[in-house]
Amino acid sequence: MDFEYSDEQRLIADLARRIAEKYPPEYWREKDERHEFAEEYWRDVSEAGFVGTLIPEEYGGAGMGMEEMIVAIENLCRYGTGMAGVWYLMLTGIFAALPIARYGTREQKEKYLPRISRGEIEGCAAITEPNAGTNTLRIETYAEKKNGEYIINGNKVFISGVDRAELMVLVTRTIPYDETPRKTMGLTLFLVELPNKSVKWSPIPKHGINYSHTCEVSIDNLRLSEDDILGPIDGGWYVLLDILNPERMGFSAGAVGLAKLAISKAVEYSKERKVFADPIGSYQSLQHPLAEAYSSLECAKLMVHKAAWIYDKVHRPPSNPRDLNEVVGMARQYKEVGDATNMAKVVAVENAIKAVYWAMQIYGGYGYAKEFDVERWWREINLLRLAPVTQQMALNYIAQHILGMPRSYR
Numbered sequence: 001m002d003f004e005y006s007d008e009q010r011l012i013a014d015l016a017r018r019i020a021e022k023y024p025p026e027y028w029r030e031k032d033e034r035h036e037f038a039e040e041y042w043r044d045v046s047e048a049g050f051v052g053t054l055i056p057e058e059y060g061g062a063g064m065g066m067e068e069m070i071v072a073i074e075n076l077c078r079y080g081t082g083m084a085g086v087w088y089l090m091l092t093g094i095f096a097a098l099p100i101a102r103y104g105t106r107e108q109k110e111k112y113l114p115r116i117s118r119g120e121i122e123g124c125a126a127i128t129e130p131n132a133g134t135n136t137l138r139i140e141t142y143a144e145k146k147n148g149e150y151i152i153n154g155n156k157v158f159i160s161g162v163d164r165a166e167l168m169v170l171v172t173r174t175i176p177y178d179e180t181p182r183k184t185m186g187l188t189l190f191l192v193e194l195p196n197k198s199v200k201w202s203p204i205p206k207h208g209i210n211y212s213h214t215c216e217v218s219i220d221n222l223r224l225s226e227d228d229i230l231g232p233i234d235g236g237w238y239v240l241l242d243i244l245n246p247e248r249m250g251f252s253a254g255a256v257g258l259a260k261l262a263i264s265k266a267v268e269y270s271k272e273r274k275v276f277a278d279p280i281g282s283y284q285s286l287q288h289p290l291a292e293a294y295s296s297l298e299c300a301k302l303m304v305h306k307a308a309w310i311y312d313k314v315h316r317p318p319s320n321p322r323d324l325n326e327v328v329g330m331a332r333q334y335k336e337v338g339d340a341t342n343m344a345k346v347v348a349v350e351n352a353i354k355a356v357y358w359a360m361q362i363y364g365g366y367g368y369a370k371e372f373d374v375e376r377w378w379r380e381i382n383l384l385r386l387a388p389v390t391q392q393m394a395l396n397y398i399a400q401h402i403l404g405m406p407r408s409y410r
C-alpha cells in the first residue's frame with residue numbers, strides 16, 4: 001500500500017494550488033453575485049491541462065486517470081475556488097470528455113477530444129427529467145428511428161452548462177420503459193452539437209453556484225444520425241454506470257477541498273477574533289467540531305483515492321464501444337468501484353457540510369454576511385446532498401449492495 005503522491009501528482013497538486021491562489025474567494029464571490037462565467041479561470045485550467053486530464057495523449061490530453069483528476073480538483077477547491085474547482089471541470093472534463101474517450105468512435109474522438117483538451121469547447125450532460133429525477137430508467141425523452149435517422153423529443157431539467165456548451169451528452173430512450181423486457185435496456189446516448197434550433201433552454205434561478213447556469217431544456221424534433229450515437233444502441237445505462245462513479249468521486253474530492261478551505265479560513269478568523277478575554281479559537285466548543293470534521297474529511301479523502309485507484313485499474317475502454325454485449329459484460333467489474341465511490345460520497349459530503357456549518361458558526365454574524373464567503377460555501381456544499389446523486393440513493397446502494405439488505409424501493 002502506498003499513500004504517497006507520485007511525482008506527477010505532486011506537480012498537479014502544486015499547479016492546482018497556484019491556479020487556485022490566483023482566483024481567491026473574493027473572485028468567486030463577485031462571479032457568483034454577477035452570475036458570470038469565469039472565462040479567465042477556464043482558460044487557465046485548460047492551459048494547465050486539467051480539462052484534458054482523462055483524454056488520451058493521442059487526442060491532445062494528458063492521458064492520466066481519475067487519481068490525477070481528483071488531486072487537481074481537491075487542490076483547486078482547497079486553495080481558493082470552493083465549488084467552482086470541481087464544477088467547471090466536471091461538466092467538460094468528466095461529463096463530456098470521459099464518455100467520448102471511453103465509448104467514442106475514432107471519428108468522434110478525433111472530432112471532439114482535441115478541442116475539449118484545448119478548452120475550445122465546453123460540454124454538458126442531459127440526464128435528469130422532470131418525471132424521472134433520481135430514477136433515470138424512467139426517462140421519457142425518446143429517440144425514434146425513422147428512415148435511417150433519429151428524431152428526438154423530450155424535456156430535461158437541471159442541465160448545468162448547457163447555455164455555453166457546444167457539446168451535449170444526451171440520454172434518451174430508444175425502447176420505451178414499458179416495452180423493454182429488461183428495464184436497464186433501451187437507453188441510448190447521443191452527442192449533440194450546440195447551438196441547435198431544436199434544443200431550447202432557459203436558466204432555473206438557483207440558490208448557489210451562480211457562476212454557472214443550470215437550465216430546463218426542451219428538445220423538439222431534433223434530428224440526428226447513427227454516427228451521433230455514443231456507445232452501444234440500447235446499452236446507454238451501462239455507459240452511465242461507468243461514468244457516473246467518476247462524477248461522484250470528483251464531487252467528493254471537491255467537497256473535501258471546499259470544506260478544508262472553509263476550515264482554514266475559520267481557523268484564521270478564530271485566532272484573531274476576541275470577544276471575551278481570549279480569542280474565540282481557544283474555546284474547545286469551537287475547536288472540537290472542526291477537529292472532528294477535519295479528521296473525517298481526511299478519512300473520506302482516502303476513500304475517494306481508493307475509489308479512483310480502483311477505477312484507474314479496472315475501467316478499460318471496450319474494444320468495440322458499439323458492442324452491446326461487451327459493454328454490458330464490462331459493468332460486472334464495477335462493483336468494487338461503486339462500493340468505494342458511494343461510501344466516499346456519503347462521508348465526504350456529510351462531513352463537508354458539518355465543517356462548513358461550524359466554519360459559519362465561528363464567524364458568528366459575519367458568517368451570514370456575503371463578505372466572508374462562508375455563506376456562499378454553505379449554499380454550495382448543500383447541493384451535494386442532492387446531486388450528482390442524493391445521499392439517500394448512495395445509502396440505498398450501500399445497504400443493498402454492500403450490506404446485502406433487500407432493495408427498499410421499486
Ligand SMILES: Cc1cc2nc3c(=O)[nH]c(=O)nc-3n(C[C@H](O)[C@H](O)[C@H](O)COP(=O)(O)OP(=O)(O)OC[C@H]3O[C@@H](n4cnc5c(N)ncnc54)[C@H](O)[C@@H]3O)c2cc1C
Nearest residue numbers: 125126127128133134158159160214386387388390392409
Ligand atoms: C444545481 C443542480 C445542478 C444539476 N446538474 C445536472 C446536470 O448537469 N445534468 C443532469 O442530468 N442533472 C443535473 N442535476 C439533477 C440532479 O442530479 C437531480 O436533481 C438529482 O439526481 C435528484 O433528482 P430530483 O431532483 O428529481 O429528485 P427526486 O428524484 O424527486 O427525489 C426527491 C427526494 O426523494 C428522495 N428519494 C427518491 N427516491 C428515493 C428512494 N428510492 N429511496 C430514498 N429516497 C428517495 C431523494 O433522495 C430526494 O431526497 C442537477 C441538480 C441541481 C440541483
